[in-house]
Structure formats: structure tokens, C-alpha cells
Amino acid sequence: MHAGKNANRFSTRRRGFGVLLGVIALLAALCAGATTASAAQPAQTGFGPPQVVPVRMVDFGFDQPAWFPPGRYTFHAINAGRAVHILEINGPGVDNAKTPVVRPGDAADLTVTLAPGVYDFWCPVGNHRQLGMQLYVRVG
Structure with a gap:
């Protein structure tokens, strides 16, 4: 029974770690998208088409x-x-x-x-x- 509890804890921690990695990957993708979106819009300068x-x-x-x-x-x-x-x-x-x-x-x-x-x-x-x-x- 003691071994079963440890296996269950390990599984829960592993699942939590997977969720954490998924959240980090999602945040990284969102940040990359925001950077790409702002880079696609050039800053207005005194040159170029009005x-x-x-x-x-x-x-x-x-x-x-x-x-x-x-x-x-x-x-x-x-x-x-x-x-x-x-x-x-x-x-x-x-x-x-x-x-x-x-x-x-x-x-x-x-x-x-x-x-x-x-x-x-x-x-x-x-x-x-x-x-x-x-x-x-x-x-x-």
C-alpha cells in the first residue's frame, strides 16, 4: 500500500509538471505572436507613404x-x-x-x-x- 501511494504521488507530480510545461509553452507562443504582430506594423516616421x-x-x-x-x-x-x-x-x-x-x-x-x-x-x-x-x- 505504501508503494501505491508513492506511485500515485509520482504520477500527480508528473502530471503537474506536464501542465506547467504546457502553460510555459503557451505563454512563449503568445509572447512570440505579440512580438511578431508589433514588428509587422512599422513605426510611423517622416518617410514612406503617408x-x-x-x-x-x-x-x-x-x-x-x-x-x-x-x-x-x-x-x-x-x-x-x-x-x-x-x-x-x-x-x-x-x-x-x-x-x-x-x-x-x-x-x-x-x-x-x-x-x-x-x-x-x-x-x-x-x-x-x-x-x-x-x-x-x-x-x-
Whole structure:
């Protein structure tokens, strides 16, 4: 009976060791997958093709993110309002970059390279800025 107890303990320990090895292998696979996934997504730099960001221009505001990592961007300005709008950007290294006038239902692209800092996105048409069509965007 004493030998049976020892054999049972040995079997339980062996099974526990196998489970532990399985958990370690699973964690290693998950870590390798996370590393591969992050390596597959290159960091945005000032070079290479720009990342396209949709910007909905409404009466009277911008529907877009307020933070970006540094890099090249093409802002696809879509006029979803009833008035004409322009997207203008000012900030570090970007001085008065703007789209042409965008009529309701139309869109225009504006490509810029954004360095770390704060950028002013606004509409220079009439009093649109004063009506709230302005957004400070942080980069970095």
C-alpha cells in the first residue's frame, strides 16, 4: 500500500509538471505572436507613404482624432456639412497648409509631415473658427 501511494504521488507530480510545461509553452507562443504582430506594423516616421486619416468637416467642427504619433499623413477632408469648408493646419514645420475650398458632399486631401508638438486644425472660411471649427491636435 505504501508503494501505491508513492506511485500515485509520482504520477500527480508528473502530471503537474506536464501542465506547467504546457502553460510555459503557451505563454512563449503568445509572447512570440505579440512580438511578431508589433514588428509587422512599422513605426510611423517622416518617410514612406503617408497614413490616410479621414476628417469629417461638419457645421461647425472637425470629427477626427486629437492625437497622432509623428509621421506623414494625408488628411482626407470630407465635407459632411451644408456650408463650404477648408481644412488648414499650422504647427511645427507646417505653416498654413490647407485644402482648396471643399463643397458640401465633396472631399479634398492634404498631405503633411507632423513632428512632435501641437498643431492648430481650423477652417478659415468666414467665422467658422469662431463657431467652433477649430481643434488643437497633439503629436508625439
